Amino acid sequence: MIINGKLVVSSSPHIRSVESVQSVMTDVLIALFPAALMAVLLFGYRALITMIIAVLTAMLVEAVWLRKRDIFNDGSAAVTGLLLALILPAAVPWWVVVVGSASAIIIGKQVFGGIGYNIFNPALVGRVILVVSWGGHMAGDIWSTPHPFAFGFDVSTVTGATVLASPEKAVTFSLPEMFIGTIAGSMGETSALALLIGGIWLVYKGHIDYRIPGGFMATVFVLGVVFGGGFYGNHLMTGLFHLVAGGVMIAAIFMATDFVTTPVTPGGRLIFGIGCGLITMLIRLWGTLPEGVTFAILLMNALTPIIDNFTIPRQFGGVNNSA
Amino acid sequence: MKAGNVYLQDLSRGIINENPVFRLLLGMCPVLGVTAFFINGLGMGIAATAVLIASNVVISALKNYIPSQVRIPCFIVVIATFVTIIEMVLQAFQPDLYEALGVFVPLIVVNCVILGRAEAFASKKPLLRSLVDGIAVGIGFTLALGILALVREVFGQGTILGPDPDSAIQLFGAGFEPMGLFGQPAGAFIALGLLLGVVNIIFKKFNIK
Amino acid sequence: MQIIYAIIALGLLGLLFGLLLSMAARIFAVKVDPRVDRVKELLPGANCGACGYAGCVNFAEAYVEGRTSANGCIPAGKETSKAIAAILGQEVTESEPVIATVFCIGDNTKAADRFIYDGIEDCAVAGRFNDGFKACRYGCLGLGNCVRACPFDAVKMGSHGLPVVDQEACTGCGLCVNACPRNLIKTLPRSDQGHLVLCSSQDRGKSVSRACSVGCIACKACIKACPQEAIEMDDKLAVIDLDKCDDCGECVAACPPGTIHPRSAVPKKLGEEKEFAENAASAG
Amino acid sequence: MLMAKVFFKGGIHPEYQKDNTSTLAIVKMPLPQKVVVPMQQHIGAPCELLAEVEKIEKGVEVKTGQKLGDNKGFVSAPVHSPVSGKVVDVGLYSHPLGLKINAVTIESDGRDEWDDSIKPAGDLQSLSADDIRKTVREAGIVGLGGATFPAHVKLSPPEEKPIDVVIINGAECEPYLTADHRVMLEKSEDILFGLKAMIKALGAVEGIIGVENNKPDALQIMERLVAEEENIRVCSLPTKYPQGAEKMLIYVTTGRTVPAGSLPLEVGVVNHNVGTAVAISEAIREGKPLIERVLTVTGAGVNEPANVQVRLGTLATDVLDFCGGLKESTLKLIIGGPMMGLSQPEPDVPVIKGTSGILALTDEDVYLAESSPCIRCAKCVSVCPMQLMPTSIAQAAEHGDYKRAEKLYAMDCFECGCCSYICPSKIPLVQWIRIGKAEIMKRNNK
Amino acid sequence: MERLLTIIFVYILVENFVLHRFFGICPFLGVSRKMETAIGMSMAVVFVMTMATLVTWLLYSFVLVPYNLEYLQIVTFILVIASLVQLVETTLRKISPTLYQGLGIFLPLITTNCAIMAVALLAVREEFTFVEAVVFGLAASIGFSLALVIMAGIRERLELAEIPDVLQGPAVTLITAGILSLAFLGFGGMFTL
Known part of the structure; x- marks a missing residue:
């Protein structure tokens, strides 16, 4: 028996799945592709430029902070950058995107020690900083109105209010329109269709737990039906309206499911999803802000450690005497 | 010469080595609360310094007459008296500033920096050193407030010496859109957090302990 | 008149609180050995655990109760050990660095x-x-x-x-x-x-x-x-x-x-x- | 044929890599020139050398099947000489566990003369339950699936815990391994006989043979065989790792949940590996003690993968030579399967009772990347068959918070390896949990 | 009744004492390291703060105002609070020594917890009625506790994080508080007095 090199000794198991942090992040990027594509189709080249700026800034800032040459690294910065871009209006000035993306990476993530340690969803931290800093560019009548499939159209000249800002106006949009995404809003949030396709891909790959988006959407729908006021034809339609209008879809599928900032226990994830839905509707129905998903998720992020601690599952065959 | 050394030490300790805000993290409430504008921060710092110096001196002078069991209540009464005086002075001569600082002026009374110095220093050390200590810690406190307020005002308002339009100086032309975050409470937290990081880097670089 | 009111009000308040506190102090009295505090103040406060206790406070308690010796705290150095020993009036056995x-x-x-x-x-x-x-x-x-x-x-x-x-x-x-x-x-x-x-x-x-x-x-x-x-x-x-x-x-x-x-x-x-x-x- | 009624939560689908060897019939390896018989090949008290062997020390002649060591303790099993020949050494020798353990080294004389004591125990009808237990014990039979728990102990439940179901574990859920599969195809009668003996010894009502549905030929053969038996059935199990784990197998075949921290007999079930059933059958029908077993030699590093029947104590080096030797690209040598097996620093270790395979992995299969911080994806939580939170337990262990690890049910982990397998950050979760378990055990014993 | 409910929600969620008004930052930074002590501190603060508002309001309305002694406000308030804290301290030391140990030096620090002084001052400044003042004290203290407990949960997790050296401790806690404060902005305008 001749063995040239030395053998490796390690603890079992000796085989590992091919999945890595990088491959998971790449899968998320793939899942975001339909939404990104729709954003470009609906909002034109400005959307593409905004996305490129956001992704590049995020990757560069992270590479500089970590002093790494490989700017893609594990891909998490690119995901943060793209997610941030998708929840910005297409008409937003470039420097706002740069500041938002850099804040997302630094204040949202690296300050806490980088990937795996951040408490809050970095993209949402970036967005909320932009909202309080330059509200004028981020809300109200600045939501871009899409000109479907008119690539090359300068979106900055035409803006309109998000449907959530004035529900009375929202009646002029049909649900199919909202589903496809030909309404005013942030560039990546309007097309429920594209987001759902991405979501299905993520569920198929086993990267997201149905409990979070499920709990989130179900709560929004139920509260929309019960308290929505039925302005959109009937109560059932109002529930649907709340699901497809605004940021619920992108939030439920991509933001609330961010691994690092959400509970790891199955029960905790359900609570997390429901909590997000609850706070979102609280803000939408009784608050002064038109949209609440950003704040809802950030608040639930803050509660995640506590939720995790109170939802430790029983082991298989565990007897019911709470320890 | 030796005596001078002690005072110099007290001075540098109060301002740098044991800066109440950057190193000891005491008296943080006004640091966060009134630093949206440089003037306010400075005003708050000076008001607190005045109380600090006065209370340090008085407590040091009275230290032998105060029974140790009730020393804390006594200190508090002394401090509260000076705070009341400062509040009245501000109200009379600087009504704008008084308005801007709001409830944080009477709250100087519970500022841990002041009580902390009274308990840890003035009640044990001679009068002159207590005076120097009061001045040093006061400068340290004012310095920290000033730096934070400057950062917040420059980024959050794009001005310096605001909010009064007569005195405010626009730093970056009309095209500048200030970063509203720094005007917000959240911005105060984040700015101070990052500032602490920067201060730590500086201290590490110069090996100050 | 104003001044008299002020003095009366403050005086009464002081009396009231003084009474309350002294009562509470008697009812809820807990004996704390003041020597523990004094030892604690002398210790370096690194909570390093080299002495075998969870932290400096615990070492101080153990020392005052006689469960360890003054030079048990190694990072403290000779000077501090002597000072700690002085609290209990003990001599330090010289420990070589x-x-x-x-x-x-x-x-x-x-x-x-x-x-x-x-x-x-x-x-x-x-x-x-x-x-x-x-x-x-x-x-x-x-x-x-x-x-x-x-x-x-x-x-x-x-x-x-x-x-x-x-x-x-x-x-x-x-x-x-x-x-x-x-x-x-x-x-x-x-x-x-x-x-x-x-x-x-x-x-x-x-x-x-x-x-x-x-x-x-x-x-x-x-x-x-x-x-x-x-x-x-x-x-x-x-x-x-x-x-x-x-x-x-x-x-x-x-x-x-x-x-x-x-x-x-x-x-x-x-x-x-x-x-x-x-x-x-x-x-x- | 029974179908699984319920599914256990969690589990993984690794690449099974069984095609290389699943179609290869078992080959008998010629007698090795030298065998090394460790005194501990089972869970429980280690064997002591028998007096007559010890007396002669080096140079004594032994016969095949002659008892070499035993222990009076109940939870223990004797070891026998796998060949006839001369004892050349008694002392510490490398053991697959990574320790040096007392062992007897025997040089084979090549004649394979059997000891006089080897004779059939009689037919099943005439044997009492006690006779069966005694035969099983004397034959040194232990769980051949890898756990190596003495078989006679499992056949002796306490009075107040009657057993009604005996499950034969033919799941073989570990990737790469095909030894059990081949045994089911080639020694199915022995399995049935062994099962019947166990049912009799336990006074059980029902026997179930559980086989994963990625082995349709084995399912078919077993099904045909038990067609006439009233109380024995074959159960087709979904293919998922760790389907063969005791608690999972019992849950899937009978729907019974073994309470945490208890043994299967708590729910009236005993389960044994197919290899164990064959060994019991051989012990009763031929009087043959456990001196050989079937194992799979496979992996990209092996030149001629095979299912081999070898005498216990044969060195892995010799078994690998028999299979064409190792390729130079071999990076990892594993005794057992890839999920729960033990990696070896050198191939100079003997085959023992629990050795179900020898696996040589090359650099293509061995993952040597450094781990990165946990991204809290919770994939480990969803694959854990015990429904634990591996990442939290590992984190607690890493930070020395063993109290928290215990609160998170670290002690219920049976180290199947699903969490480490799935972890995208490549954190050695099982290793951390193992450290936590060891520390908790140490504290609780104090 | 509606006004009382509004006061509760406003001072817990919107005008949170820690996250929006910057009162009680020292204990917020100091005792949020562990959940256990955070809860203990919270309970102490809820008790002291509600009591303090009650006592100071009565004192102000029935002693200081009738005799035109408003200028003694600061002195009397701080005395009341200091005594109350001392009372809690002596009680706690006897009843729960473990809790007392955990809270350590921060119990005396409640005296200088400006949240308590602030609640007393604000109750007077906002011209609340007696019931409103007590409810206000309760709501403010619950708001303080909420922030403290959330922060304790987060910091227990941050213990395991590899935070850059220079940001460890108060720096990262402050930044976390900042983001938390941003998140609470979502409730802005939901309830107004």
Whole structure:
């Protein structure tokens, strides 16, 4: 028996799945592709430029902070950058995107020690900083109105209010329109269709737990039906309206499911999803802000450690005497 | 010469080595609360310094007459008296500033920096050193407030010496859109957090302990 | 009138609170030994655990209750120990300042590996896999348990896979001694005097030389060479009695693998280990 | 044929890599020149050398099947000489566990003369339950699936815990391994006989043979065989790792949940590996003690993968030589399967009772990347068959918070390896949990 | 009734004492390291703060105002609070020594917890009625506790994080508080007095 090199000794198991942090992040990027594509189709080249700026800034800032040459690294910065871009209006000035993306990476993530340690969803931290800093560019009548499939159209000249800002106006949009995404809003949030396709891909790959988006959407729908006021034809339609209008879809599928900032226990994830839905509707129905998903998720992020601690599952065959 | 050394030490300790805000993290409430504008921060710092110096001196002078069991209540009464005086002075001569600082002026009374110095220093050390200590810690406190307020005002308002339009100086032309975050409470937290990081880097670089 | 009202109001308030507090103090009285506080104030407050208690407060309590001695706090130093002892009116038994020394110089250029270990970076854990990946089952695995144990950042991992003790930073607390699963670190009196056999292997000479080029092969050449008769065999390892050693250096010349070194040559801070390793290689 | 009624939560679908060897019939390896018989090949008290062997020390002649060591303790099993020949050494020798353990080295004389004591125990009808237990014990039979728990202990439940179901574990959920599969195809009658003996020894009502549905031929053969048996059935199990784990197998075949921290007999079930059933059958029908077993030699590093029947004590080196030797690209040598097996620093270790395979992995299969921080994806939580939180337990262990690890049910982990397998950050979760378990055990014993 | 409910929600969620008004930052930074002590501190603060508002309001309305002694406000308030805290301290030391140990030096620090002084001052400044003032004290203290407990949960997790050296401790806690404060902005305008 001749063995040239030395053998490796390690603890079992000796085989590992091919999945890595990088491959998971790449899968998320793939899942975001339909939404990104729709954003470009609906909002034109400005959307593409905004996305490129956001992704590049995020990757560069992270590479500089970590002093790494490989700017893609594990891909998490690119995901943060793209997610941030998708929840910005297409008409937003470039420097706002740069500041938002850099804040997302630094204040949202690296300050806490980088990937795996951040408490809050970095993209949402970036967005909320932009909202309080330059509200004028981020809300109200600045939501871009899409000109479907008119690539090359300068979106900055035409803006309109998000449907959530004035529900009375929202009646002029049909649900199919909202589903496809030909309404005013942030560039990546309007097309429920594209987001759902991405979501299905993520569920198929086993990267997201149905409990979070499920709990989130179900709560929004139920509260929309019960308290929505039925302005959109009937109560059932109002529930649907709340699901497809605004940021619920992108939030439920991509933001609330961010691994690092959400509970790891199955029960905790359900609570997390429901909590997000609850706070979102609280803000939408009784608050002064038109949209609440950003704040809802950030608040639930803050509660995640506590939720995790109170939802430790029983082991298989565990007897019911709470320890 | 030796005596001078002690005072110099007290001075540098109060301002740098044991800066109440950057190193000891005491008296943080006004640091966060009134630093949206440089003037306010400075005003708050000076008001607190005045109380600090006065209370340090008085407590040091009275230290032998105060029974140790009730020393804390006594200190508090002394401090509260000076705070009341400062509040009245501000109200009379600087009504704008008084308005801007709001409830944080009477709250100087519970500022841990002041009580902390009274308990840890003035009640044990001679009068002159207590005076120097009061001045040093006061400068340290004012310095920290000033730096934070400057950062917040420059980024959050794009001005310096605001909010009064007569005195405010626009730093970056009309095209500048200030970063509203720094005007917000959240911005105060984040700015101070990052500032602490920067201060730590500086201290590490110069090996100050 | 105003002033009188003010005085009356404050006076009454003071009286009321004074009464309340004194009542509460009597009802809820808890006896706290004031000496504990005084000891606590003297301690360095690093909560390093070198004394064996959870923190400085616990040490203070234990000391006042007589469960430990004043020099139990090693980082405190002589001055502080004396001051602590003064609180209980005790005399300190003088404790000599000590320093941690690593008794293995089989770095990754001189000691062979048997296999590649892949797993948690912890000497104790790695050592459980087939006696550790090093060919020498007494040698330093270099995964840094001692480095992590040191509360003073005095132990650092050198460039050749062996820990280096920073002599300036080391307080001699002995936490690294306990952290090393192979017992390779010992505390010695702080001094540059004397020579050391920098090996801990109890294996037979043949297997030692197969595993490591600088290990003690128990050839006893140093014993014969030593004019002071300061060297003895502890089973299969030569040991120098530091009290007898007079730094003549005969043993260094006699030692075939070059295991013996004067204490002055031992790396004193990170960076010096490279030169030491080169010298040791040329000697061996 | 029974179908699984319920599914256990969690589990993984690794690449099974069984095609290489699943179609290869078992080959008998010629007698090795030298065998090394460790005194501990089972869970429980280690064997002591028998007096007559010890007396003669080196140089004594032994016969095949002659008892070499035993222990009076109940939870223990004797070891026998796998060959006839001369004892050349008694002393510490490398053991697959990574320790040195007392062992007897025997040089084979090549004649394979059997000891006089080897004779059939009689037919099943005439044997009492006690006779069966005694035969099983004397034959040194232990769980051949890898756990190596003495078989006679499992056949002796306490009075107050009657057993009604005996499950034969033919799941073989570990990737790469096909030895059990081949045994089911080639020694199915022995399995049935062994099962019947166990049912009789336990006074059980029902026997179930559980086989994963990725082995349709084995399912078919077993099904045909038990067609006439009233109380024995074959159960087709979904293919998922760790389907063969005791608690999972019992849950899936019977729907019964073994309470945490208890043994299967708590729910009236005993289960045994197919290999164990064969060994019991051989012990009763031929009087043959456990001196050989079937194992799979496979992996990209092996030149000629095979299912081999070898005498216990044969060195892995010799078995590998028999299989064409190792390729130079071999990076990892594993005794057992890839999920729960033990990696070896050198091939100089003997085959023992629990050795179900010898696996040589090359650099293509061995993952040597450093781990990165946990991204809290909770994939480990969803794959854990015990429904634990591996990442939290590992984190607690890493930070020395063993109390928290215990609160998170660290002690219920049976180290199947699903969490480490799935972890995208490549954190050695099982290793951390193992450290935590050891520390908790140490504390609780104090 | 509606006004009382509004006061509760406003001072817990919108005008949170820690996250929006910057009162009680010292204990917020100091005792949020562990959940256990955070809860203990919270309970102490809820008790002291509600009591303090009650007592100071009565004192102000029935002693200081009738005799035109408003200028003694600061002195009397701080005295009341200091005594109350001392009372809690002596009680706690006897009843739960473990809790007392955990809270350590921060119990005396409640005296200088400006949240308590602030609640007393604000109750007077906002011209609340007696019931409103007590409810206000309760709501403010619950708001303080909420922030403290959330922060404790987060910091227990941050213990395990590899935070850059220079940001460890108060720096990262402040930044976390900042983001938390941003998140609470979502409730802005939901309830107004």
